């Protein structure tokens with residue numbers, strides 16, 4: 001296969017930087033061919049031992065969405081109880097678009113897929129879930145390139161999601177995604193940053209050359225040795 005052209009390379013980075021978590025959706029449906037491409041993008045993610053542990057449950061009927069929304073509402077209310085200082089700020093955040101988005105997708109992880117000999121999962125059992133997350137990211141980036149928004153909802157009780165969607169007991173719901181065209185377009189920066197909840201960390205603070213440097217200051221500089 002030939003190398004990427006400059007334009008193709010730039011397009012990949014553009015999808016990465018312009019991807020956003022979307023919680024506000026227009027009601028118009030995502031065409032079937034677009035949905036098929038997103039699912040196929042997910043299915044081309046890397047996976048430990050090429051185990052492909054994901055399944056993709058597509059939900060578009062209102063009744064099922066409402067059942068999931070009910071789970072999310074309870075999980076969000078419970079989370080809010082745990083806040084003291086930022087309780088009010090938390091209450092203002094929109095944390096899911098389950099009902100408004102025309103399509104919901106649950107991506108699951110089946111730990112038995114390819115077992116017992118999943119190449120590379122011997123000492124790090126959670127590799128199957130990591131692989132599933134990469135399928136999510138593939139879908140998320142492909143969606144951005146298609147102009148489609150995706151919002152990940154983690155305020156859920158997985159055992160209840162499993163029951164609503166008839167997911168087998170041994171299969172783990174990993175990502176519940178709301179999918180549709182974003183109301184008001186794609187924000188320039190993460191919504192949590194826009195709303196003053198949290199800022200992107202300077203990458204310099206997070207890179208350790210040659211091993212973890214305990215003397216590294218939060219601003220990325222290295223503390224002088226004291227004696």
Ligand SMILES: Cc1cc2nc3c(=O)[nH]c(=O)nc-3n(C[C@H](O)[C@H](O)[C@H](O)COP(=O)(O)O)c2cc1C
Nearest residue numbers: 019020021094095096152153154155189190191192
């Ligand atoms: C594993 C995971 C779970 C998330 N769960 C939620 C959620 O329940 N509700 C929500 O509004 N956003 C959720 N998000 C979105 C993050 O808040 C978002 O990715 C982050 O603020 C950065 O913004 P960006 O994705 O637009 O760059 C989740 C993201 C990830 C990766």
